[in-house]
Amino acid sequence: MKTAPAPHLFASAVALTRRVLGLLICLSLLGITAETVRAAAPIAGTTIGNAASATYKDSSGTDRTTTSNTVTTVVQQVASFTIVANRTATVSPGGQVFFPHIVTNTGNGNETYTIGATNNATGDNFDLSGLTIYADADKNGIPDNNTAITTTGVLASGATFGFVVVGSAPGSVVTGNTSGVTVSAAGSIATIAQTNTDVATVTSNAVIAVTKASSANSGPSPSIAPHLTYTLTYTNTGNSAATDLTITDTIPTGLTFVAGSTLWSVSGATALTDADDAETAAPGIKVKFASGVLTAVVASVSPGQSGTLTFRASVNGSLAPSVINNTAQFLYTTGGTTTTNVPTNTVPFTVTGSPGVKLGPATGNDLMQTVASARPGETFSFTTNTVTNTGNGTDTFNMAFLTHTFPAGTTFAFFKNDGNTPLVDTNGDGIPDTGPLAAGATYNVTVKVTLPTTIPTTPAAPYTLNLEATSVTDPTKKDQGNDVLTAVAPLTVDLTNDAAASDAGTQLGEGAYAAGAPSVTNTVNPGITTRFTLFAYNPNTVADSYGLSASTVEDFSALSLPTGWSVVFRDTTGAIITSTGVISGGGNKQYYADVTVPAGQIPGDTDLYFRILSPTTSVGDRIKDRVTVNTVRELSLTPNNSGQTYPGGSVVYEHTLRNNGNVLEGNGTTSSIALTLADSLAGWTSITYYDTNGNGTLDAADAVVTNLNFSSGGTAGLDPGESVRLFTKIFAPAGAPNLAINSTTLTATTTNGSLTAAVPAVVTSTDTTSVVTGDLTLTKEQVLDANCDGNETAYSPAQLTTGAAPGACVKYRITVRNVGSTTSTEIKIYDTTPAFTTYIVAPAAAVSAGTVDTVPTVGAAGNFVFNIGSLASGASATATFTVKINP
């Protein structure tokens, strides 16, 4: 009686492995890393290195990166193992039985396992004799040699060890007797033993053993022709014939059946057909291959007969290192019953890892990235140095710099694919690497390059950097790539008005200096300090500082300013500066140029060039601004004089006529200045002279003038700031009464010639002459009464210099004193309203003694006669009156 074999544990282990394998292969084909499936434990001794990093902003707002120390953890060994599987087999009396097993090291480090086989004491009918274990490295279920073993030797993590337990049944056993054997394995570290139970059942029928072998236990993916040859060997160790021995072999995933490759030992080199038909060339066997399953039916196997069936299968490409297991099944008919399917031994095929690497788009030293330009001192990145794992298993790749043609002093560093975190060593060999990459995965390594701050002209750009990526698994697998910097951009700096060049939009003077219109024009009067706002922007990545200068010379071959002009540079706090100070890369500095225009500067445009220039790097920029000086026209005529003369006499007064504007006045061409005189009393005359010989005294050399056309200071007219000395000579008529007071008004009136700006205001001066006979003195005083209320009393002989505006009033007080020794009689004071004034009653004219004989009509100009009468020796009297200045 046959015991139904129960290989379910083994088959399900196979199925699980197949499922996991299939998933891994499927996922790797989709490009998803194997990390989406629970990762296997790392091999003992693996180094797990880690370093943290952070980005932050420092106190000046600059972005910074920091990286921590590296910590490493070495993975310890955890031991575990499996032994498969429970076996059932049939045996003839006196025959041999073979039980194949496989021990797998499922821990993460090396271990050695002790193996043994012992007869079960109870639960069975007989003991097998001569129980011995033999190695079965090719796992074909048949001992490799005659050497008995008790240990697997050292197995690496994941390694398997095949062995066969062989025993003999005594000749006396009968059909149906069973013998149980316990096969055990125990590890040197995982010391708890695990067992399989094998059962041999005696049969007198045919006993078919089918074993499977492979031409190779490992190889690459894909395999190379003639690929794998699987051999199924069948033997009838029983006592009767077996019929319809049906062997089925499901070709596992990862292998592809080679069509028409099936051969049978009986039919030799005749290829058996895959179609479900009779093998005309090989009677006695029928073979078909359909839906991934090879089925062979051998019609009959006599006792003692054996034969082999071979077929070939190729290993598919792009498989990750893995194990592909192949197990066949067989059943046969004997003694009128058909057995159920029994598996053969499992033959594993290990897909070996074949590391490979590609750096860049292709293998060989290929160009990976070109950066167009960078400035001296700048740090820039090559970001697409792509490492591709062209191998079929997870691998780590060390990165190294080979040669370069960059200038001396250039530094290079590797960074992770985020462009910011330094690349670290993850496998403990001290060389920065990509970390584990799955088969087919890519990783972009960033290289940061920092150029030196001074770059010599030779060697000239472009500059090339060569890199190399090397497989850690197989250091002979390496690839190179190169990156190129095409040009070095010069350092620049930008000087602009009113806003920095780095602000949005185009600013005044942005870009390198180019001759053209001024960027900013300030229009001022002479004597003013005007401010230009300037910005210096440093667009480079290194800091620099720049000296400040100004000149009217565009190319700054000389630093010159117009006579009397000054330029002072100030920062935003108002402190005087001569340099911008350090401006960090990308930063800017605002400063001012305060330009002082001297008083008297003639109108017109003056172009000023401002420059910033670094004394260390010689980088600089210029900007052109302009100061436009307005036309200012102003004259002054001073002073007002007063004096005395006798009837028929004359008085000479001195005046200064000054051009306070900034244009030439009165030369008869640009403009004409007419000098006119008016006397207030009838009979009086006056003449104006120019002090031609400049001696301050009126003499024969001095010319009579009625305008400014005469030459003074070498030319006609008054230059800006020039003044001329004029004399007015006043003649008192012979009949002028005593104490008559005459006002002589000298007026300078300008009319335009070629000048078009508004003429300066008319200027006047007033000379007051009083006639005094004998021993009388006459003094005239005045006080300004701005609101015409008549309350002011602070008379003074001083000239009124301010406040005598149209609509205001002036009060006059005339004091006559008898300085003689005798009484003077019939004293009369004669006066008139001054030019441009009218008489008002605020208060009315009055005398301290005597009477007011004549006053002008209120609101009109006119004469006053004050009849003082007599004054004793030493006595005095006053006359007062008020006038209003014409509005």
Place this chain on the structure above:
Amino acid sequence: MPKSASEILPCFFFSSPTGRQICALIFSVLCLGNFAWAADLETKLTAERVSGTGAAEKFSDAAAAAPGDTIRYVVTFTNTTARVLREVAATLPIPQNLELVLASVQPAAREGSVDGKEFVALAKLLKPKSDGGWGVSPSAIRALRWAPRDVAATSALSVEARAKVSSTPAAQR
């Protein structure tokens, strides 16, 4: 770091080359930013091996660990300057062969990455694909990144996460 001291204007005033070099060094450290080494934010990473659970947790040296062990990483950032350092955003990689223990991340990280380069909001990373997320399992997370925080002068900030050494038995290698 500027190549020669003569490039730094104030250092002109040192007559000796050594003086200029020292001046350049000090000047660079104080005034010119953007270096690889940043001494102002000290960054320290420690790794400890965790045994036991809950109140009986013990920490030991993580120089060695077995598959299945939990390693606790703590990153400490110390501001050694006298001014606040702003927007410190920490990144902690979870190396290959380690599987992140999501509940152990303190404080909660804001983003995660499966490749160390592209960071996605953690919640979205873990949400199933059918829900609009990435459907990533915590063991596939290869880096964590925390939200930026300011670190006051002379203060410290720390983040931590635990990860388990992968322990699935080797099927076949």
